[in-house]
Amino acid sequence: MPVQTARRMNNVPRSFIREIFKVTDNPGMISFAGGLPSADFFPALEIRESCVKVIDEEGRSALQYSNTEGYAPLRGFISDRYRAKWGLEIDPDQILITTGSQQALDLIGKVFLDEGDTVLIERPGYLGAIQCFTSYGVRFVTVDLQEDGPDLDQLAEVLRREKPRVYYAVPNFQNPSGISFSAEKRKKIADMLSEANTLFVEDDPYGELRFIGSEIAPVRCHASENMLLLGSFSKIVAPAFRLGWVCAKPEWMHHLVTAKQACDLHTNSFAQRVVYRFLHDYSIDNHIAKIREAYGIRREAMLKAIGENFPANVHTTRPEGGMFLWPTFPEGTDTMALFDRAIERNVAFVPGAPFYVNNDPQGFRTMRLNYTCETPERIRDGIGRLAEALKTAI
Amino acid sequence: MPVQTARRMNNVPRSFIREIFKVTDNPGMISFAGGLPSADFFPALEIRESCVKVIDEEGRSALQYSNTEGYAPLRGFISDRYRAKWGLEIDPDQILITTGSQQALDLIGKVFLDEGDTVLIERPGYLGAIQCFTSYGVRFVTVDLQEDGPDLDQLAEVLRREKPRVYYAVPNFQNPSGISFSAEKRKKIADMLSEANTLFVEDDPYGELRFIGSEIAPVRCHASENMLLLGSFSKIVAPAFRLGWVCAKPEWMHHLVTAKQACDLHTNSFAQRVVYRFLHDYSIDNHIAKIREAYGIRREAMLKAIGENFPANVHTTRPEGGMFLWPTFPEGTDTMALFDRAIERNVAFVPGAPFYVNNDPQGFRTMRLNYTCETPERIRDGIGRLAEALKTAI
Numbered sequence: 001m002p003v004q005t006a007r008r009m010n011n012v013p014r015s016f017i018r019e020i021f022k023v024t025d026n027p028g029m030i031s032f033a034g035g036l037p038s039a040d041f042f043p044a045l046e047i048r049e050s051c052v053k054v055i056d057e058e059g060r061s062a063l064q065y066s067n068t069e070g071y072a073p074l075r076g077f078i079s080d081r082y083r084a085k086w087g088l089e090i091d092p093d094q095i096l097i098t099t100g101s102q103q104a105l106d107l108i109g110k111v112f113l114d115e116g117d118t119v120l121i122e123r124p125g126y127l128g129a130i131q132c133f134t135s136y137g138v139r140f141v142t143v144d145l146q147e148d149g150p151d152l153d154q155l156a157e158v159l160r161r162e163k164p165r166v167y168y169a170v171p172n173f174q175n176p177s178g179i180s181f182s183a184e185k186r187k188k189i190a191d192m193l194s195e196a197n198t199l200f201v202e203d204d205p206y207g208e209l210r211f212i213g214s215e216i217a218p219v220r221c222h223a224s225e226n227m228l229l230l231g232s233f234s235k236i237v238a239p240a241f242r243l244g245w246v247c248a249k250p251e252w253m254h255h256l257v258t259a260k261q262a263c264d265l266h267t268n269s270f271a272q273r274v275v276y277r278f279l280h281d282y283s284i285d286n287h288i289a290k291i292r293e294a295y296g297i298r299r300e301a302m303l304k305a306i307g308e309n310f311p312a313n314v315h316t317t318r319p320e321g322g323m324f325l326w327p328t329f330p331e332g333t334d335t336m337a338l339f340d341r342a343i344e345r346n347v348a349f350v351p352g353a354p355f356y357v358n359n360d361p362q363g364f365r366t367m368r369l370n371y372t373c374e375t376p377e378r379i380r381d382g383i384g385r386l387a388e389a390l391k392t393a394i
Numbered sequence: 395m396p397v398q399t400a401r402r403m404n405n406v407p408r409s410f411i412r413e414i415f416k417v418t419d420n421p422g423m424i425s426f427a428g429g430l431p432s433a434d435f436f437p438a439l440e441i442r443e444s445c446v447k448v449i450d451e452e453g454r455s456a457l458q459y460s461n462t463e464g465y466a467p468l469r470g471f472i473s474d475r476y477r478a479k480w481g482l483e484i485d486p487d488q489i490l491i492t493t494g495s496q497q498a499l500d501l502i503g504k505v506f507l508d509e510g511d512t513v514l515i516e517r518p519g520y521l522g523a524i525q526c527f528t529s530y531g532v533r534f535v536t537v538d539l540q541e542d543g544p545d546l547d548q549l550a551e552v553l554r555r556e557k558p559r560v561y562y563a564v565p566n567f568q569n570p571s572g573i574s575f576s577a578e579k580r581k582k583i584a585d586m587l588s589e590a591n592t593l594f595v596e597d598d599p600y601g602e603l604r605f606i607g608s609e610i611a612p613v614r615c616h617a618s619e620n621m622l623l624l625g626s627f628s629k630i631v632a633p634a635f636r637l638g639w640v641c642a643k644p645e646w647m648h649h650l651v652t653a654k655q656a657c658d659l660h661t662n663s664f665a666q667r668v669v670y671r672f673l674h675d676y677s678i679d680n681h682i683a684k685i686r687e688a689y690g691i692r693r694e695a696m697l698k699a700i701g702e703n704f705p706a707n708v709h710t711t712r713p714e715g716g717m718f719l720w721p722t723f724p725e726g727t728d729t730m731a732l733f734d735r736a737i738e739r740n741v742a743f744v745p746g747a748p749f750y751v752n753n754d755p756q757g758f759r760t761m762r763l764n765y766t767c768e769t770p771e772r773i774r775d776g777i778g779r780l781a782e783a784l785k786t787a788i
Contacts, residue, residue: 002619002620003506003559003591003592003593003620005505005506005646005649006504006505006506006507006508006511007508008504008508009504009505009649009652009653012652012653012656021461034459035459036458036459039454039455039457039458040454042454042457042458044449044453044454044456044457045449047449047457048445048446048449048450051442051445051446051449052442052445052446055438055439055441055442055445056442059438060433060434060436060438061433062438062634063433063436063438063441063632063633063634063635064430064433064436064632064633064634065428065429065430065628065633065634066634067415099493099636099657099658099661099662100658100659102656102657102658102659103657103658105656106656106657106658110400110402110403110529111399111400111403112397112399112400113400114400114401114402115509117400128655128656128659131655131656132656132657134656135504135653135656165397197397198397199397225396226396226397234459238457238458238664239457239458239459240456240457240458240459240460240662240663240664241457241662241664242493242658242659242660242661242662252399255399255403258403258406259403259406259529261522261525262406262496262499262500262522262525262526262528262529263493263496263497263500263526263657264493264494264496264497264500264636264658265494265496265522265636266636267493267636268493268634268635268636268662268665269634270632270634270635270665271662271664271665
């Protein structure tokens with residue numbers, strides 16, 4: 001008799017994005033579908049050098065089991081950077097290194113979410129968070145995203161009415177919309193949360209990737225209670241290493257560490273040492289500057305091509321950093337059906353639907369476009385092809 | 395108002411072993427407490443070379459996001475090795491690379507365990523599995539371990555009466571006892587399971603570390619339905635990389651992959667390439683032969699020192715491989731209290747209690763001794779110190 005799977009697996013969506021990978025492997029395909037940083041800027045030679053130094057200087061001990069919390073110098077680097085950038089004091093002991101920031105979401109689920117709990121998420125919201133929290137049997141409520149962040153009236157109402165256990169947000173260059181919270185809204189959100197019994201999960205994988213305007217301090221700078229701040233090296237160093245982190249006050253660190261022990265004991269400690277070595281020996285700011293410049297050019301190329309090729313009634317976000325644009329099409333559009341027609345023309349994107357919860361119909365008129373992985377030339381070609389596909393669709 | 399943690403966190407024990415690390419960092423301490431392989435045999439120079447080759451030959455693509463299932467050549471290597479060693483046919487598509495085999499346990503919990511389910515575990519059992527499955531709110535039942543594996547009468551009775559959802563076992567050189575299942579018991583267990591509606595999780599991190607007698611085929615060789623087989627590179631290459639795997643039939647692979655997407659997207663793909671490169675370019679069998687020889691000498695030194703120093707009424711297992719010995723002391727012993735006296739004498743071990751479930755009093759008369767991380771000289775010294783501590787305790 002075959003063994004049955006657990007109830008929670010009935011509801012977990014398989015990541016549509018990771019499934020799309022299988023279609024986009026074709027080299028003729030122009031893909032705006034990935035959520036990938038451009039491999040053109042991965043510091044391969046510096047990483048090679050860092051691997052060699054770690055082995056030469058730290059020897060076999062760099063290959064042994066390690067502590068769950070993470071490599072102390074790496075946690076120190078993160079702490080120092082928060083202090084230098086924002087005057088934000090986060091002790092290294094309050095930073096847990098995770099196996100990508102995706103693992104931080106899973107640990108948050110494990111530590112804070114009981115079945116039936118309510119999670120507040122942005123509309124649209126990050127697919128990986130939807131997928132992860134769904135596996136904890138939660139119920140989602142949403143707050144609309146405006147050009148400068150969440151609709152605050154709606155947010156106040158939802159916090160009051162739904163009393164969510166967790167409010168998950170990506171305030172910088174959100175995945176999928178590219179939208180950032182204004183400095184003003186960040187302060188107001190911190191104030192609103194101070195009265196709510198809600199854990200604010202501030203996920204910030206893209207904050208360093210700003211190419212227009214000035215960086216804006218995290219919400220965490222305006223509040224410390226009931227806050228978790230997440231970060232990642234995937235977009236500024238390289239994703240293969242799966243290195244992220246979560247900042248948490250000591251009593252929560254205790255629970256997160258216990259949960260992590262049960263999940264994978266610790267994050268690859270050789271990778272932690274290699275990335276620390278890279279950060280120590282080279283200028284991460286110079287490296288980020290190169291990425292920002294290139295991404296800014298690609299984003300500009302995509303916005304220009306959209307302006308020239310898409311119908312005027314398509315509204316597209318104009319992010320000042322990050323990796324994504326988010327067009328919204330007239331009612332009646334079906335971007336899921338458009339996906340197949342686009343693939344026929346060798347161009348890929350991610351339909352909006354998986355970024356929404358509760359079968360929200362808004363998903364059918366939206367799509368996520370990634371501009372970091374194609375050259376400006378291919379971006380122009382790809383948007384042209386997509387416009388062709390659109391003509392048969394709208 | 396502070397946010398509360400989820401109910402499941404009330405019951406998850408923090409790993410005592412990982413806490414012990416904090417005490418054993420002192421260099422004067424002789425530690426039998428770790429579950430660590432000896433760093434003396436980590437192939438550091440070969441890993442250095444493999445890192446360089448991966449970057450030189452695969453370039454930046456080795457640093458990009460990758461698929462959830464794992465690096466295809468590494469999965470192929472594992473598949474080939476099962477075929478070569480046991481004639482066991484496991485398609486690479488049915489092998490999921492995990493972030494250490496600890497992650498495989500967590501994924502199994504996520505995919506197969508509902509709150510209130512019954513998990514059958516060995517008595518004593520692997521702490522990491524107890525910790526992990528506890529977080530899924532399960533109830534444990536046990537089967538006693540004899541010198542040649544589980545008590546089969548008890549096993550039949552427990553399977554019939556309790557109908558456990560999962561039966562978790564470590565048939566080779568079990569952690570903590572060092573006990574292995576005989577070939578005969580493996581066949582009988584496969585037969586018994588064929589009639590039960592129970593998922594058998596065969597965890598095999600130590601199988602390659604046999605230094606006496608011949609290797610015994612996994613239970614998985616005698617049955618394919620309702621079976622998951624887990625493996626790990628932590629003990630034969632290096633633990634820092636956190637590389638393990640789980641073999642599962644296609645419909646379960648689908649669920650395990652979905653669960654893994656939500657947990658960490660994929661396992662460090664640079665590490666997967668580096669370890670594959672090492673396995674491809676060097677002889678893993680020669681490498682394992684070196685480890686086996688050294689561990690055999692250390693195990694012998696520990697058994698000899700125990701024979702000379704411990705009272706005759708202490709019974710110790712005589713494992714033919716792996717990393718652990720398991721003394722059982724007369725009734726009335728309290729190895730938890732003994733731990734503090736041992737630390738005063740600069741020798742550490744793991745008390746038996748955390749390897750038992752349901753407050754089993756047997757834990758107080760047992761301890762786990764690891765022999766892989768100290769030289770034979772220090773093993774003799776350490777067992778002498780432990781015998782001194784015992785004199786004040788029994």
